[in-house]
Amino acid sequence: MSVDLVTDLIDFLSRATTPFHAVAALIEDLEGEGFTAIPDGKTWQPEPRGKYYLTANGSSLIALRMAASGPVDAGFRMMGAHTDSPCLRVKPNPDIFKTGYHQLGVEVYGGALLNPWFDRDLSLAGRASCVSETGGVSSHLIDFERPIAIIPSLAIHLDREANKQRSVNPQEDLPVLLGLSGDSAGGNFGHLLKDQFDKQYPELADCELLDYEMMFYDVQRASRVGIKEEFIASARLDNLLSCYATVHALIGAGEDFHGLVVCNDHEEVGSVSAAGAQGPMLKNLVQRLLPDPSVRGSAMQRSMLVSVDNAHGIHPNYMDRHDGNHGPILNHGPVIKINNNQRYASNSETVAAFKHVCRMAEVPLQSFVVRSDMACGSTIGPLTAAELGVRTLDLGVPTFAMHSIRELAGCDDLEYLVQALHGFASLPLDFD
Numbered sequence: 001m002s003v004d005l006v007t008d009l010i011d012f013l014s015r016a017t018t019p020f021h022a023v024a025a026l027i028e029d030l031e032g033e034g035f036t037a038i039p040d041g042k043t044w045q046p047e048p049r050g051k052y053y054l055t056a057n058g059s060s061l062i063a064l065r066m067a068a069s070g071p072v073d074a075g076f077r078m079m080g081a082h083t084d085s086p087c088l089r090v091k092p093n094p095d096i097f098k099t100g101y102h103q104l105g106v107e108v109y110g111g112a113l114l115n116p117w118f119d120r121d122l123s124l125a126g127r128a129s130c131v132s133e134t135g136g137v138s139s140h141l142i143d144f145e146r147p148i149a150i151i152p153s154l155a156i157h158l159d160r161e162a163n164k165q166r167s168v169n170p171q172e173d174l175p176v177l178l179g180l181s182g183d184s185a186g187g188n189f190g191h192l193l194k195d196q197f198d199k200q201y202p203e204l205a206d207c208e209l210l211d212y213e214m215m216f217y218d219v220q221r222a223s224r225v226g227i228k229e230e231f232i233a234s235a236r237l238d239n240l241l242s243c244y245a246t247v248h249a250l251i252g253a254g255e256d257f258h259g260l261v262v263c264n265d266h267e268e269v270g271s272v273s274a275a276g277a278q279g280p281m282l283k284n285l286v287q288r289l290l291p292d293p294s295v296r297g298s299a300m301q302r303s304m305l306v307s308v309d310n311a312h313g314i315h316p317n318y319m320d321r322h323d324g325n326h327g328p329i330l331n332h333g334p335v336i337k338i339n340n341n342q343r344y345a346s347n348s349e350t351v352a353a354f355k356h357v358c359r360m361a362e363v364p365l366q367s368f369v370v371r372s373d374m375a376c377g378s379t380i381g382p383l384t385a386a387e388l389g390v391r392t393l394d395l396g397v398p399t400f401a402m403h404s405i406r407e408l409a410g411c412d413d414l415e416y417l418v419q420a421l422h423g424f425a426s427l428p429l430d431f432d
Contacts, residue, residue, distance in 0.1 A: 075302030082267035086110035110268030121147035249421035307381030313398030331410035333364030361423035
């Protein structure tokens with residue numbers, strides 16, 4: 001286990017409180033390694049061994065590392081992940097004043113596990129857009145960076161059946177408590193947001209805030225847990241762990257092959273957006289790199305995508321929720337995800353290729369197939385494969401409590417994943 005790798009991930013997670021902040025943190029890391037922004041709307045020709053990135057919506061990212069030879073010769077080693085996680089997002093008109101308290105109405109984003117959100121110290125982060133005195137509109141990241149809210153549970157004395165059948169009504173049970181409505185820190189949410197904006201951007205104090213996308217998050221920092229500190233506990237491991245691992249692997253890859261990482265937003269809600277996997281971001285870049293359709297088709301035939309998204313580790317308290325022969329164990333290696341109904345894009349060809357890579361890199365592998373009587377989730381893998389016509393594998397580290405406010409993964413699996421992806425980006429793959 002690499003302590004430095006785990007420590008670096010924990011630092012990244014503390015910065016990546018929203019998809020916007022995740023992309024900003026990834027750009028900071030990429031620029032530190034010599035990556036430069038691709039000019040928007042201008043003529044651009046990548047240079048041999050050039051390192052580049054571009055963004056969409058401030059919440060999706062593509063990082064590109066060019067080799068010395070043309071992409072038709074060896075294709076692209078592509079890796080994909082997603083920047084968004086299930087959470088609670090503030091509504092446009094969120095203020096609720098009841099019995100002397102100030103609360104905010106929230107909308108559930110994605111398939112969040114709701115019960116763990118109660119009784120947690122919550123902060124707010126996101127993006128706010130403002131208009132200046134000259135009429136220009138600009139967007140800026142905001143993070144309160146301290147516990148400002150909580151969702152208190154109802155005491156068991158008032159709900160004796162809570163441990164048997166408490167359910168969560170998102171409209172009635174999730175309004176977030178900010179404080180007393182008559183408190184000096186009160187006022188409506190717009191005022192509170194503007195105050196925070198002015199603290200972070202005093203030079204823009206005269207700007208008018210017009211809109212925002214703000215998300216609550218748990219302020220508890222990611223940490224190592226377990227008697228031997230063999231696990232990582234954190235919010236947003238699904239799927240920021242994969243974003244970190246793919247970018248880290250790309251940065252450390254050699255120059256023999258073209259490497260590309262795409263981290264899309266909106267996967268948790270279907271990927272149908274300009275910044276999502278069903279949007280034009282990646283396809284447009286590939287067309288920009290290879291405008292000739294026949295050349296582009298040849299390059300895609302020599303390319304492969306690894307879609308990296310967390311997998312369900314077999315839970316010792318709920319072993320019956322897994323197929324008996326496909327129960328991934330934490331710290332036993334990344335998991336190849338297979339579904340014959342194309343919820344995952346892995347096939348025998350891509351599985352064999354990746355097994356070969358992992359054998360060369362000395363990385364153990366596991367496999368996951370959902371129980372035949374349960375529904376299967378999906379990833380950006382099948383969507384990107386359909387858009388580009390590229391061979392694709394679905395992969396992820398085994399995880400507990402996926403979509404909870406705090407998830408659990410293995411420290412060794414992080415290193416295994418980076419090793420495997422580094423090998424994928426650096427070793428030859430010939431498809432006969």
